[in-house]
Amino acid sequence: MLSKREYFIPLIAAQYQFPNHYYGLTSAALLEDLFVDAAINFKNQEHHGLQFERTDAKGEKGWDYRYDGQNYSHKVGGKVQSIALLWDATYQLPEDSTYSYPSPIVMVLSNYNNKNATLTLNTGEAFQITPLSQFRSKAFTQGQQILIVRRTLENNWKLLEVLNLNDKVSELNETLKLQVVWQKMLEHWANDQAANSIEIFVTKSSKKTVIPTDLTSRDVSINFKALPGVYLFPKESLQKVKVAKNNRAILLPTEKVQELMDISCEKGNFTYLPNWFTYFATNRSVDLYLVQRAEYDRLNSAARD
DSSP states (O other), X not given: OTTSHHHHHHHHHHHHHHHHHSOHHHHHHHHHHHHHHHHHHHHHXXXXXXXXXXXXXXXXXXXXXXXXXXXXXXXEESSSOOEEEEOOTTOOOOTTOEEOOSSOEEEEEOSOSSSOEEEEXXXXXXXXXXXXXXXXXXXXXXXXXXXXXEEEETTEEEEEEEEEOOSOHHHHHHHTOHHHHHHXXXXXXXXXXXXXXXXXXXXXXXXXXXXXXXXXXXXXXEOOSSOSEEEEEOGGGGSSEEOEEOSSOEEEOHHHHHHHHHHHHHTTOEEEOOOGGGGTSOSSOOOHHHHHHHHHHHHTOTTOO
């Protein structure tokens, strides 16, 4: 689903827009609903035979949707942190403080866990980089470079394009206009390249060394601690796990969450969600009232029949 830009772009825009506009639990609930709506639409258009649906038991603890007869719980977050397994402060843990979760968990991480990483060329030269999404409220400086890269596997990437920046505002705006970047993306997405395989990073300004612009199609490594994306935690990995408890919920500790994320990547239970488009996304999502009003107008339109 995320390999197709008509799903990838709206979903990644929402990862910025919903938390920016709605408060905590509302934002999380809307992101979960958007993901499920997108998945159901994708299923209806691309895979009619799949059994994917919302769970029919309203208020049932822990379950958000069902795939092929298996219930799943969906979690969202902007950073690697503890996950609420059970919103029930009255639940009594056993003496060993363990808990067994009744279903697999799908967790969507919307941001890079650390905002900076090191990109290493095959020559051994290293450069500090930051995701383009971090520059919505951060100025560029002379000497920085824009890197368009494609993720191939885990920490392995391919350098597709290197763009030099200078301090002329007019040229900077032209380089990073959505129309210009979109055209570059269309070229890199050609030949059925997955939309969610390509990301844009910005290098730290340096007067000593820069990445040569002719180093295209070169393999590089990038060492982010955790990448944004969709992580699957199988049910068997959530049995008899050590948990914590506060006055609201039973929590899977941050350290365990990171461990499960690492295992998900190793076993291929991870789908990358690059967030370059959040640099261009509007501050808020579509007005929900206008969506309902449009539906009302459609139902009462003379052209309905």
